[in-house]
Amino acid sequence: MNANANLITERPTFVTHLECSWTGEIYEADKPHNLSRAGKPLLVRYDLKGVRAALSKDELSQRPNDLWRWRELLPVRRAADIVSLGETTTPLVPLARSKVGGGGEVLVKDEGRLPTGSFKARGLVMAVSMAKAFGIGHLAMPSNGNAGAALAAYASRAGMRATVFCPEDTPEINLSEIALQGASVYRVNGLIDDCGKLVAQGRETTGWFDVSTLKEPYRIEGKKTMGLELAEQLGWELPDVIFYPTGGGTGLIGMWKAFDELEAIGFIGSKRPRMVAVQAEGCAPMVRAFEDGTETATRWENAHTLAWGIRVPQAVGDFLILRAVRDSGGFAMAVSDEAITDAVASVARDDGLLLSPEGGATVVAYRQALTDGRVRRDERVVLFNCATGLKYPLPPMHASLDRTKPIDFAKLA
Amino acid sequence: MNANANLITERPTFVTHLECSWTGEIYEADKPHNLSRAGKPLLVRYDLKGVRAALSKDELSQRPNDLWRWRELLPVRRAADIVSLGETTTPLVPLARSKVGGGGEVLVKDEGRLPTGSFKARGLVMAVSMAKAFGIGHLAMPSNGNAGAALAAYASRAGMRATVFCPEDTPEINLSEIALQGASVYRVNGLIDDCGKLVAQGRETTGWFDVSTLKEPYRIEGKKTMGLELAEQLGWELPDVIFYPTGGGTGLIGMWKAFDELEAIGFIGSKRPRMVAVQAEGCAPMVRAFEDGTETATRWENAHTLAWGIRVPQAVGDFLILRAVRDSGGFAMAVSDEAITDAVASVARDDGLLLSPEGGATVVAYRQALTDGRVRRDERVVLFNCATGLKYPLPPMHASLDRTKPIDFAKLA
Numbered sequence: 001m002n003a004n005a006n007l008i009t010e011r012p013t014f015v016t017h018l019e020c021s022w023t024g025e026i027y028e029a030d031k032p033h034n035l036s037r038a039g040k041p042l043l044v045r046y047d048l049k050g051v052r053a054a055l056s057k058d059e060l061s062q063r064p065n066d067l068w069r070w071r072e073l074l075p076v077r078r079a080a081d082i083v084s085l086g087e088t089t090t091p092l093v094p095l096a097r098s099k100v101g102g103g104g105e106v107l108v109k110d111e112g113r114l115p116t117g118s119f120k121a122r123g124l125v126m127a128v129s130m131a132k133a134f135g136i137g138h139l140a141m142p143s144n145g146n147a148g149a150a151l152a153a154y155a156s157r158a159g160m161r162a163t164v165f166c167p168e169d170t171p172e173i174n175l176s177e178i179a180l181q182g183a184s185v186y187r188v189n190g191l192i193d194d195c196g197k198l199v200a201q202g203r204e205t206t207g208w209f210d211v212s213t214l215k216e217p218y219r220i221e222g223k224k225t226m227g228l229e230l231a232e233q234l235g236w237e238l239p240d241v242i243f244y245p246t247g248g249g250t251g252l253i254g255m256w257k258a259f260d261e262l263e264a265i266g267f268i269g270s271k272r273p274r275m276v277a278v279q280a281e282g283c284a285p286m287v288r289a290f291e292d293g294t295e296t297a298t299r300w301e302n303a304h305t306l307a308w309g310i311r312v313p314q315a316v317g318d319f320l321i322l323r324a325v326r327d328s329g330g331f332a333m334a335v336s337d338e339a340i341t342d343a344v345a346s347v348a349r350d351d352g353l354l355l356s357p358e359g360g361a362t363v364v365a366y367r368q369a370l371t372d373g374r375v376r377r378d379e380r381v382v383l384f385n386c387a388t389g390l391k392y393p394l395p396p397m398h399a400s401l402d403r404t405k406p407i408d409f410a411k412l413a
Numbered sequence: 414m415n416a417n418a419n420l421i422t423e424r425p426t427f428v429t430h431l432e433c434s435w436t437g438e439i440y441e442a443d444k445p446h447n448l449s450r451a452g453k454p455l456l457v458r459y460d461l462k463g464v465r466a467a468l469s470k471d472e473l474s475q476r477p478n479d480l481w482r483w484r485e486l487l488p489v490r491r492a493a494d495i496v497s498l499g500e501t502t503t504p505l506v507p508l509a510r511s512k513v514g515g516g517g518e519v520l521v522k523d524e525g526r527l528p529t530g531s532f533k534a535r536g537l538v539m540a541v542s543m544a545k546a547f548g549i550g551h552l553a554m555p556s557n558g559n560a561g562a563a564l565a566a567y568a569s570r571a572g573m574r575a576t577v578f579c580p581e582d583t584p585e586i587n588l589s590e591i592a593l594q595g596a597s598v599y600r601v602n603g604l605i606d607d608c609g610k611l612v613a614q615g616r617e618t619t620g621w622f623d624v625s626t627l628k629e630p631y632r633i634e635g636k637k638t639m640g641l642e643l644a645e646q647l648g649w650e651l652p653d654v655i656f657y658p659t660g661g662g663t664g665l666i667g668m669w670k671a672f673d674e675l676e677a678i679g680f681i682g683s684k685r686p687r688m689v690a691v692q693a694e695g696c697a698p699m700v701r702a703f704e705d706g707t708e709t710a711t712r713w714e715n716a717h718t719l720a721w722g723i724r725v726p727q728a729v730g731d732f733l734i735l736r737a738v739r740d741s742g743g744f745a746m747a748v749s750d751e752a753i754t755d756a757v758a759s760v761a762r763d764d765g766l767l768l769s770p771e772g773g774a775t776v777v778a779y780r781q782a783l784t785d786g787r788v789r790r791d792e793r794v795v796l797f798n799c800a801t802g803l804k805y806p807l808p809p810m811h812a813s814l815d816r817t818k819p820i821d822f823a824k825l826a
Contacts, residue, residue, distance in 0.1 A: 003505060003646040065478040065502065085765055086504025086523055089478065092416060093499045096570060110499055113526045116767070117803055138826075153765030159510060163825055168813065176807035182762040184825065187813035194816055202822035233416040349595040352498055352566030354529070390530055390803045394589035400581065400600035403607055409615035412576055412597065413551075 006068035007084050013077040014050045018042040018217055021320055029075075032134045034215050041214040041317050043257065044075050044221050048264040057267060060232070065089040067122060067225040073261055075126065075221050081133040083158040085115035087125055089229055092382070095363075097350040105380045106366065107239070108353060109230065112388030116177070118309075118356075119226065119386045120150035123250055126222030127211050128154035137161060140208040142195030144247070144308040145174030146387050151211060152183035163208060165195035170308065171393050191303055193314050213248035214317045223251045227258030230382060231268055238273050240379035241330070243365050245358035245386055246277035246286055247312035249321035256324035273382070274330035277321055278365040280305030281334045283313060286321055290332035295319050306337045307357035309386060331374060335364040343367075344389065356392060359385030419481035420497050426490040427463045431455040431630055434733055442488075445547045447628050454627040454730050456670065457488050457634050461677040470680060473645070478502040480535060480638040486674055488539065488634050494546040496571040498528035500538055502642055505795070508776075510763040518793045519779065520652070521766060522643065525801030529566050529590070531559035531722075531769075532639065532799045536663055539635030540624050541567035550574060553621040555608030557660070557721040558587030559800050564624060565596035576621060578608035583721065584806050604716055606727050626661035627730045636664040640671030643795060644681055651686050653792035654743070656778050658771035658799055659690040659699055660725035662734035669737035686795070687743035690734055691778040693718030694747045696726060699734055703745035708732050719750050720770035722799060744787060748777040756780075757802065769805060772798030 002008075018027040020036035021043050027033055029044070036042050051072045063069035067087040076082055092107040111119035124147065131139055138161040141151055148164035155162035162183035166175060167190060178185040188195050199210050214220065231238055238259065244252045252275055262268045277286045282304040289297035297318040305311050315321065325332055337357075344360035347353050355363070362383040369375040401407060415421075431440040433449035434456050440446055442457070449455050464485045476482040480500040489495055505520040524532035537560065544552055551574040554564055561577035568575035575596035579588060580603060591598040601608050612623050627633065644651055651672065657665045665688055675681045690699045695717040702710035710731040718724050728734065738745055750770075757773035760766050768776070775796040782788040814820060 002648060066504070084506075086506045086526075088501060088504050088526060091479070091499025091501050093497075097572060113499075113501060115765075117530075117801060153767075155765070156762060157509060157765040165814070172809060173803070173807060175810045177767060177803065179810040179812075180758065180761040180767060180802075180807060181765050185810060185812065187811075188816050189813075190816050198814070198816060198820065202820070202825060205822035206826040208826075235415060345593065348593040349569060352528075352568070352570040352594050354566075354590060354593060388530060388801075388803065389593075390586070390590065390801065394586060394593060396585060397588045397592040397598065398600075399592075399598065400602075401578070401611070403601050403603050403611060407611065407615070409618035412615060413619040413621075 003064050006064050006066055006071065007082050008079050010079050011071040012054055014046040014072055015044055015075050016047050017045050019045050032136060032209065033217055034210055035316070041220070041320065042217040044217050046073060046261065048261060052265040055265065057236070067222070070225055070228050073228065075218055076129050076133065078133065081129050083125060083129045083132055083154050085121070085125070085153060085157060087114060087121060090114060092233055093353060095347065095351055104377045107382050108359070108385050109226065109382055111384060111386050112356065116146070116149045116153050117388040117391050118146035118150065119223070119251060120147040122222040122225055123219030124150035124154050124222070126218045127216055128158055128160070130218040131160065131209060132158045136209045138163070138206065138208040139211045140164070140199045140202070141211045142192050142199055144192055144311060145170050146309060146391065147213070148178045148183065148185060149174060149181065152178045152181035156182035165198050167191050167195060173391060173393070192312055213250055220250050220254045220257070224254035224258035226251055227255030228262065231262055236268050238268060238271055239382045240273060241276060241375050241381045242273045243276045243278050243362035243381065243383045245307065245310050245361050245384060246279055246321060247310040248315050249277070249317050251384070252277060252324055253317055253320045256328070272328050275325050275328040276330045276365060276369070277325050277332040278361045279332065279334045280307050280310055280340070280361060281336045283311050284334035285313060285315070286318065287332040287334045289318065289322055290325060295322065297322070307340055307361055309356065309358040310361065333365050333368065335361050335368065339364040348389070354389030355385045356387040356389050358387065359383065416477050419477050419479055419484065420495050421492050423492050424484040425467055427459040427485055428457055428488050429460050430458050432458050445549060445622065446630055447623055448729070454633070454733065455630040457630050459486060459674065461674060465678040468678065480635070483638055483641050486641065488631055489542050489546065491546065494542050496538060496542045496545055496567050498534070498566060498570060500527060500534060503527060505646055506766060508760065508764055517790045520795050521772070521798050522639065522795055524797060524799050525769065529559070529562045530801040530804050531563065532636070532664060533560040533563035535635040535638055536632030537563035537567050537635070539631045540629055541571055541573070543631040544573065544622060545571045549622045551576070551619065551621040552624045553577070553612045553615070554624045555605050555612055557605055557724060558583050559722060559804065560626070561591045561596065561598060562587060562594065565591045565594035569595035578611050580604050580608060586804060586806070605725055626663055633663050633667045633670070637667035637671035639664055640668030641675065644675055649681050651681060651684055652795045653686060654689060654788050654794045655686045656689045656691055656775035656794065656796045658720070658723050658774050658797060659692055659734060660723040661728050662690070662699070662730050664797070665690060665737055666730055666733045669741070685741050688738050688741040689743045689778060689782070690738050690745040691774050692745065692747050693720050693723055693774060694749045696724050697747035698726060698728070699731065700745040700747045702731065702735055703738060708735065710735070720753055720774055722769065722771040723774065746778050746781065748774050748781070752777040761802070767802030768798045769800040769802050771800065772796065
């Protein structure tokens with residue numbers, strides 16, 4: 001097996017068209033698109049009967065372990081358009097000592113292992129590869145940090161320009177990473193949706209292509225590979241519950257789409273996990289809409305949380321998130337920053353796994369859901385850790401020893 | 414295929430004994446060891462005929478993609494002793510736009526994808542698993558940062574104590590990571606070998622077990638999986654040249670051992686890569702010894718380099734590094750901090766790959782070796798990026814936009 005077989009093998013492609021997620025209106029596949037005429041996300045549709053005939057589980061299992069193994073369910077038509085930095089399958093790491101309650105199996109999908117250290121790589125590798133296929137030269141987006149870093153990396157690799165707008169309190173490490181990886185990055189006095197407005201405003205003058213969350217159709221196709229991978233890793237038996245830290249929600253929507261596609265090609269049955277959208281108490285528009293029973297969500301004013309990745313006051317895919325959560329029998333819940341900090345610390349200390357705050361939020365939500373009975377102890381649960389904890393400012397540590405003086409080793413025993 | 418099959422399947426084990434790397438003296442396998450009576454590293458020996466009969470390439474290819482797939486060539490005897498955080502196979506990412514000269518294939522083995530973001534995970538997962546098998550309760554080591562982080566993570570996961578001593582100028586991010594992951598960590602006014610002396614001094618009082626580089630036999634067994642993986646990923650055809658950032662040198666020694674073991678079990682032939690030990694100009698004891706033609710290396714005084722991971726003034730495995738380099742027809746070379754910084758910047762900017770400074774050092778060395786003719790353009794080269802660039806202080810970035818005022822988008826085009 002050639003380790004880069006997925007990147008160089010020409011493949012049959014099965015994309016038939018794109019479809020407005022709100023009206024169902026059909027759009028042509030092989031040209032660039034942003035939102036539909038209704039201002040809603042476009043979804044990529046495949047000839048799933050064709051995929052079913054072309055792909056077997058056995059064939060799949062022979063391919064190298066990266067997201068490009070899902071060739072038939074991805075939109076890239078020519079291998080030459082793939083812009084890769086090594087998108088390896090991420091591991092499922094069980095919580096062991098830090099697991100609460102015991103009994104249930106709690107698996108952390110550790111997305112920090114992807115290029116640029118976050119799950120944003122999945123979406124951006126697909127968006128940039130498609131942009132390359134379309135001959136686009138300049139991409140722009142708003143970002144709380146991780147998406148911008150992934151965009152910068154893939155755009156540079158493809159020889160494209162990238163421009164990223166970040167909220168002004170975005171951590172220095174994220175801005176530096178974006179800039180080092182060749183993008184133009186600006187701090188903006190506002191939140192991520194304010195940054196998004198700049199991308200829209202500058203579009204005509206600059207000619208850049210808007211790759212904001214769900215405002216182009218391919219990031220979701222990349223993100224759906226989380227669901228594809230999960231199904232295969234668990235032997236084609238989906239978990240009982242998935243806790244997903246939800247900002248723009250692309251991954252949650254993408255996984256939900258992936259499960260339907262896997263069922264259509266005969267790889268799984270009709271069983272679905274309950275999808276749980278996890279947000280922060282300081283920015284919980286989906287939780288509010290879920291509890292209010294509304295189909296869409298209104299903007300969350302004065303959004304604040306240390307979990308930057310889910311500080312998204314308003315999501316263009318709000319109705320898709322809410323539909324997936326409701327159709328799955330799942331729920332939405334908000335957790336406090338204080339509990340997030342505690343959870344990150346306890347999982348690092350007890351299990352050696354340094355989660356991102358967003359990943360920590362799923363731990364908190366799981367613990368709360370166990371307590372309030374919405375999840376049972378005998379259920380298999382997957383928590384998404386969307387980025388490595390190394391991408392976030394860590395609390396300082398200051399213990400020192402002077403080796404030129406006598407050391408009381410008994411105190412270190 | 415069960416995704417964690419490598420972690421739960423009981424395996425035949427083939428370790429026969431340990432052997433002093435200097436005198437050849439034999440040591441019993443199934444008990445804890447530090448250095449040999451000669452004060453030199455111990456090497457683990459296997460019944461390779463047994464492995465040859467037990468393991469086929471086809472069988473191997475069916476197993477999940479993590480370092481535990483190499484069951485028969487690893488020292489852990491019982492699956493229950495494995496302490497895992499998901500040690501997935503790391504990708505080989507080709508340099509594309511930042512490649513110099515063109516022609517040759519330059520593959521970066523991106524070790525930053527491992528748990529705790531560095532290749533130190535390979536060695537420590539093995540050392541900690543073996544310590545668990547031996548019932549050891551407290552581990553200690555000196556570290557420039559990454560090894561300590563890996564030790565902390567695995568020790569915490571195994572429920573063991575860990576104590577780490579770091580040079581006082583170790584970056585804050587590394588100290589914080591080590592502390593968060595449950596270890597006791599101390600800054601010490603000195604370099605890594607000074608820190609190592611504290612581990613030795615405190616041993617009797619504290620009862621901790623010394624897991625310093627090459628001072629216990631199993632880190633090298635973990636590190637050798639870099640060589641095993643590389644061989645398999647390249648279709649059992651080793652590359653022409655390997656550039657390895659060399660501090661303690663465990664990985665270089667380990668890969669060289671791995672290649673011999675692979676040949677003994679019939680997976681590869683006698684072809685070997687030229688092994689190139691890359692050091693920094695401010696700390697180049699191996700380069701000096703290589704050029705002086707000596708069998709061992711003397712301590713490098715006043716060591717300094719921004720590539721912390723290779724700031725190792727004196728290595729207990731010096732003669733093993735020098736032997737591997739010489740036997741392979743390779744060489745040792747030193748690069749400047751300035752060139753490292755430039756290389757990290759150029760690879761990030763042009764190829765979207767944020768290397769560690771140590772990884773950047775291999776890029777510099779490759780470029781220099783191309784120029785001086787020690788490597789030809791038609792040779793296939795592997796560079797080791799030993800950690801994610803996110804674990805190192807990044808240069809600050811400060812461009813901002815005021816969204817409340819008119820923005821001249823033409824300047825951003």
